[in-house]
Amino acid sequence: MGxxxxxxxxxxxxxxxxxxTVKAEKKQILDVPLIKIDGLVILGRATISPAAVIELLxxxxxMSFMTGTGRFLGRLEPELTKNxxxxxxxxxxxxxxxxxxxxxxxxxRGKLKNYRxxxxxxxxxxxxxxxxxxxDDLERAxxxxxxxxxxxxxxxxxxxxxAVYWQAFPKLIRADGFSFTTRNRRPPIxxxxxxxxxxxxxxxHDVQGALNIVGFDxxxxxxxxxxxxxxxxxxxxxxxxxxxxxxxIVLSAINRKAIAPKDFTSEPLSxxxxxxxxxxxxxxxxxxxxxxxxxxxxxxxRQCTYQEAFELQARLLAKYLMDETDKYPPxxxx
Amino acid sequence: MFIVISYDIPEDKRRTKIxxxxxxxxxxxxxxxxxxxxxxxxxxxxxxxxxxxxxxxxDSIRFYFLCACCQPKIERIGGEQxxxxxxxxx
Numbered sequence: 383m384g385x386x387x388x389x390x391x392x393x394x395x396x397x398x399x400x401x402x403t404v405k406a407e408k409k410q411i412l413d414v415p416l417i418k419i420d421g422l423v424i425l426g427r428a429t430i431s432p433a434a435v436i437e438l439l440x441x442x443x444x445m446s447f448m449t450g451t452g453r454f455l456g457r458l459e460p461e462l463t464k465n466x467x468x469x470x471x472x473x474x475x476x477x478x479x480x481x482x483x484x485x486x487x488x489x490x491r492g493k494l495k496n497y498r499x500x501x502x503x504x505x506x507x508x509x510x511x512x513x514x515x516x517x518d519d520l521e522r523a524x525x526x527x528x529x530x531x532x533x534x535x536x537x538x539x540x541x542x543x544x545a546v547y548w549q550a551f552p553k554l555i556r557a558d559g560f561s562f563t564t565r566n567r568r569p570p571i572x573x574x575x576x577x578x579x580x581x582x583x584x585x586x587h588d589v590q591g592a593l594n595i596v597g598f599d600x601x602x603x604x605x606x607x608x609x610x611x612x613x614x615x616x617x618x619x620x621x622x623x624x625x626x627x628x629x630x631i632v633l634s635a636i637n638r639k640a641i642a643p644k645d646f647t648s649e650p651l652s653x654x655x656x657x658x659x660x661x662x663x664x665x666x667x668x669x670x671x672x673x674x675x676x677x678x679x680x681x682x683x684r685q686c687t688y689q690e691a692f693e694l695q696a697r698l699l700a701k702y703l704m705d706e707t708d709k710y711p712p713x714x715x716x
Numbered sequence: 717m718f719i720v721i722s723y724d725i726p727e728d729k730r731r732t733k734i735x736x737x738x739x740x741x742x743x744x745x746x747x748x749x750x751x752x753x754x755x756x757x758x759x760x761x762x763x764x765x766x767x768x769x770x771x772x773x774x775d776s777i778r779f780y781f782l783c784a785c786c787q788p789k790i791e792r793i794g795g796e797q798x799x800x801x802x803x804x805x806x
Contacts, residue, residue: 386804393806400740404806412806415740417758419804663805670803 385421386414387666388428389450389659395424397434404428419443423587425662426450444594446587450656454583457590465597471703472598472615478533481703482604485618485710486536487527489605492622492712494524494543499716500625501547504554516550537605540621547625557636559643569654573646574632576655577665581628582620584669589623590616592692596700619695622712627688631668640664681711718787719759720780721750730769734777737765745796753801 386402388395393406402419404412422438422445424430430445435458438445444459475481498520505513523543530536544565552562555574562574570576590613593600603614605621635641645661648654657665673689682694695713702710721738725731738744741762742752754762759779766777782790792798 384801384803386806388806390806399736406806412804413739414804415742417741417754418801666805667803 383420384418385423385670386412386419387423387425388412389425389662389666390428391426391450393428395422395428395430395434397431397437400437402434402438416441416443421587421591422446423448423584444587444591448583454586457587459591459594467704468597468700469599471700471705472602475604475703476602483531483533483536485699485702486533486605487530488710488712489618489621490536490540490543491524491527492714493540493624494520494527494547495712495714496622496625497543497547498524499714500554500629501550508556511553513550513553516546519546533604540605551629554633555636557639557642560636569649571653571655573641573643573655574636576646576657577632577635577641578628580657580662580665581632581669582624584666585620585623585628586613586616588673588689589620589692589696592696593619595693596696598696598700619692619699622695622714623688623692626713626715627669627672631665631672635665635668640668677715680714717754717756717759718782718784719752719754720782721752721777722780723748723775723777725770725775725777727771727774730771730775733769734766737762737769743796743799751798 386404388404390404390406390411393404393411396403396405397416398413400416402412402414402416402422403410416437419441420443422443424445425448427450435445439458439460442460444457446457447455449455475485498517501513501517501520505511505517520543523539523546527536527539530539548565551565555562560574561572563572565578566572566575567579570579590600593616598615600613600616603612603616603618606612606614606617641657641661641664645658645664646655647658649656674687676685676687678684679686679691679694681698686694691713698707699710701707719742721742723731723734723738725734735744738750738752741754741758742750745751752759752762763779770777
């Protein structure tokens with residue numbers, strides 16, 4: 383099963399028999415059976431035929447729309463599942479409830495532990511790099527989580543942990559020509575941030591899809607507060623996956639020189655940096671390969687892909703909310 | 717399950733129709749030969765669509781099922797490359 387990425391501008395997405403076809407400049411550039419597709423991501427301008435939209439909705443294949451540079455615009459997806467009980471338990475836990483506190487602790491713990499693991503892995507491979515003080519700092523933040531019972535303070539720990547990680551992040555980049563001083567977005571103004579932002583957009587497409595399959599309302603979150611049009615729960619669940627998937631492929635793209643500084647173009651006024659068409663394809667391929675890569679899930683104890691892990695984590699979250707388990711275990715990789 | 721489908725259909729129009737249906741389920745490897753990776757439900761649907769179309773007196777379609785241990789033993793020399801199903805770009 384795969385995701386279709388349409389990045390050719392002014393292309394036409396249609397349906398022939400039970401296949402999705404993409405045409406551009408009067409030429410057919412893609413023809414894939416719908417049974418092989420589990421997601422459609424449209425980057426930039428494309429037209430999609432009504433027949434194709436209906437077919438995709440009926441087959442429960444979500445469509446995401448992004449700008450050519452990867453800013454998330456919106457999503458068209460099949461009806462929410464009829465499982466009202468999941469949504470009710472999700473609403474019941476909203477606010478400063480013990481369940482919400484537990485989940486926020488878990489999201490933050492998952493994220494920070496994965497941050498620490500990625501720094502430690504780097505330190506193991508390159509022992510002369512001075513990362514220990516940041517690792518210790520993250521360690522302290524993780525230790526403090528269990529005792530903090532206020533969501534606002536937990537958000538503070540998360541912010542502190544992230545700040546520590548982004549301070550250490552430049553040390554992980556080993557290719558010439560890339561510099562990273564601080565995380566910036568809207569718009570990202572250097573190549574590293576551009577790739578991170580693009581990756582997080584893609585990740586959000588996948589996590590929100592998984593939440594929808596399980597039956598959650600993606601707009602009610604716990605770590606992220608409610609804001610108009612913000613899929614807070616998707617952002618919550620994304621936290622533990624950010625370092626595992628996006629940061630990892632950004633670093634490997636840079637360090638293995640799959641993407642070079644010349645692969646970026648800059649917008650004159652806003653200074654926004656974006657990936658060139660070719661480099662974007664390289665990045666999308668890396669992302670997709672990462673998603674399909676297998677690992678042993680520490681809680682379920684069996685092999686799964688990251689793609690499956692999105693849904694597994696969402697289901698674990700549902701189980702916790704519906705009192706079937708007494709803990710939500712975030713995905714933490716050693 | 718992994719299925720190799722071959723067909724022999726004398727009439728051009730019907731053969732084209734069969735070819736178009738099969739393209740929605742698998743990959744065209746050679747003239748009159750497709751390889752499909754399908755679930756039971758997908759196979760049932762494909763089979764019923766094909767059986768409605770053909771004239772059993774003249775046409776024939778064969779489905780060869782390959783077990784999981786035989787699948788990696790397929791050898792290929794030349795011809796169509798196997799499609800990578802994990803990602804599609806356009």
